[in-house]
Amino acid sequence: MKRRVSALALALCLMLTAPVMAAEGQPTRVKTYDGQFSDLDAGSVFYENAAALYEYGLSVGKADGTFGPKDAVTVGQLLIFTGRVRSLWLTGDPERGADAFRSEGQRAWEPYLLYLQAEGALGTELDGLYDSAATRAQVAHVLAAAAPADSLPLINDDVVTQGYAARLYIPDVTEYTPYYQDILFLYRTGISQGSGAGGAFHPQEPITRGALAAMLTRMVDPALRVTLSWTVEPEFPSAAGTTLRSLIPAGTYIAAPTTAEEMDQSIRYMLAGGQNTLSLRYDSLTPVTARQAMEQALATVKTYCEQCYNTVSCTYGADGTLRLTFSAANTGGSLPAYRDETMAAAIAVHDQLWEDGLLRSDMTQREKARVYYTWICDNCVYDYGASDSSLSHIAYSLFTRGTAVCDGYTGAYNLLLKLEGIQCTALSNDEHIWTVAVLDGTQVHIDTTWADSGSVIDYTYFAMTPSQSWNQHPW
Known part of the structure; x- marks a missing residue:
């Protein structure tokens, strides 16, 4: 039978419990792993995580001396592991948190559930599911809720936000996925990297003991957390940052262009420099030659009509200086x-x-x-x-x-x-x-x-x- 605790009884339990004090610094390893799990060797996928789980005092494995990295985890077992992690973080002892809630006739997971509920990390949303295989989405929810405030820095926040928003990564998680925000939290904090090139999470699949060991030990050991190296630029060649001036092949300034090619050089020099004025200087300049130079310059500018210039005005002096100013009709400033x-x-x-x-x-x-x-x-x-x-x-x-x-x-x-x-x-x-x-x-x-x-x-x-x-x- 499920045990329910009234608000009054829970308050009394809390009054009888010694104040929870945060342990100084990060959790520390209190044991040394030396092959205690008979089904793991140094080449096993989750060897490092299972060993760390043992050394932090979070697991001694199964009764037969194995760890069972491929075995499923029930929701109740998930609560045991998670309660130990939170207690380790806050008290320095993985069992101290649940100890205050132990009583005769309990299921193994009940004191950990009561501890997490007393801490405000969990409600009754998993009632009736404690003997069921825990899904990866449920794991994300429990771990994210049980993590002490500010204990897990968001080391992947930007890359996850951008990659997920662009639908380049975590493709099997949407806003309709149960506990999707908690799932993203695991990626942001380096607790999960998903699987495959796209970092899929597989939210409805049962969690294995090996995969859970990886997440749990990343919670308590910053050195085990994953820094994601996702490429979040769009898969297409974005033109962002391109300017009109950058589309013009740089030209050479020629002070007194006479041929079409020379005028083109000077016009490209102006456009590539982001300017709309061009000063030229001829040995002799008359109203006729000034008009001819102006018309040649305008014809050349129109060959670059993407630049939006289609009119020209000019001033010139007796010293042969010709100043051309390019614009577009009816645009003013x-x-x-x-x-x-x-x-x-x-x-x-x-x-x-x-x-x-x-x-x-x-x-x-x-x-x-x-x-x-x-x-x-x-x-x-x-x-x-x-x-x-x-x-x-x-x-x-x-x-x-x-x-x-x-x-x-x-x-x-x-x-x-x-x-x-x-x-x-x-x-x-x-x-x-x-x-x-x-x-x-x-x-x-x-x-x-x-x-x-x-x-x-x-x-x-x-x-x-x-x-x-x-x-x-x-x-």
Whole structure:
């Protein structure tokens, strides 16, 4: 018959018990293990833990001289071990805690149950289960509840929180698993590391004496606790931390560029430096040559349309100094914020496509570029009402509003390709602009704007050869 103690009787028991004093320092080993368990040798999986259990005075093994590492543990036996551990922590003696609750006719586990209940470490939630095999979830609950406050530092707190939240580790435990918070506590404190690469806990499986010995001895001996070396970075290559300036191959500053290549060098020097102004100096400068240099610089900036610059202003002096300032129409002082939001949105798209499995490491560049081609068309509509000063001319509008015209389409698409490390630029004629990319070593032309001009995505404009592109829009 189960023994129940009234609150009054329990109070009297506590009054008759000597005050519980915390032992000084960590529990110490009081015995020396010298092969007392006949079924264990130095090569046994739980040898170190079973030996430590003996040396701390927490177990003398079974009556036949064995330890039985593969044997199941009943809930009652779990309470005996756990009560001893708590008493060892708080009094320095594994039996002192239960001694105050011993009486005639008890089951072996009853004084330990009463001790744990008196300590507030356990209630009646396991009533009726004391002769049943203890599940690993029940073990987690009892051990976590019985651990003295602040006795177990959370040595794995960050890695467990991140790994579990990302569903990379402990895959068989959810918020619906009984005692799931107690299970996570065992991982956080180094009491459990689970099994397999994912650290599975197997919460509903019966605990074995060997596995329980490992958990118990890790509770009392910091040297036996497990520091988890889990890798918690996402399995996909996150683009977090990428900046617009980092997507530009560094150029060499040329003070007086005359050719398209020299202007490209100077523009890349500016963009890679995170600047939007470029100072040039020519031996002689007239209004005509200043305008020509400005137009050449603007045309070059538009080939990097993911940077969101599409206008330029200039000042020049009689000494030949030309100062170019790049911006985007109708953005004013907000352009730096627009650029930041554009970059953040592109990173979010990149990471989500990888996380969803639409992008994979075994895909070719062509396959990845097609995924982004589809995403652009699925998430944008052409802005037929856009004026020359509309935000639809920059990638910001596509990512934040879902509307764009050709330079907005192309800028957003090129930005996504560059996050994949795909080399690309923008090519234009007097009326249109599109992407030129190198996919798996082959140069192709891609027009996301025209691909999105009908009711369904037109893949005719994906990965065109230069001659096919010329037939569509010569340059």
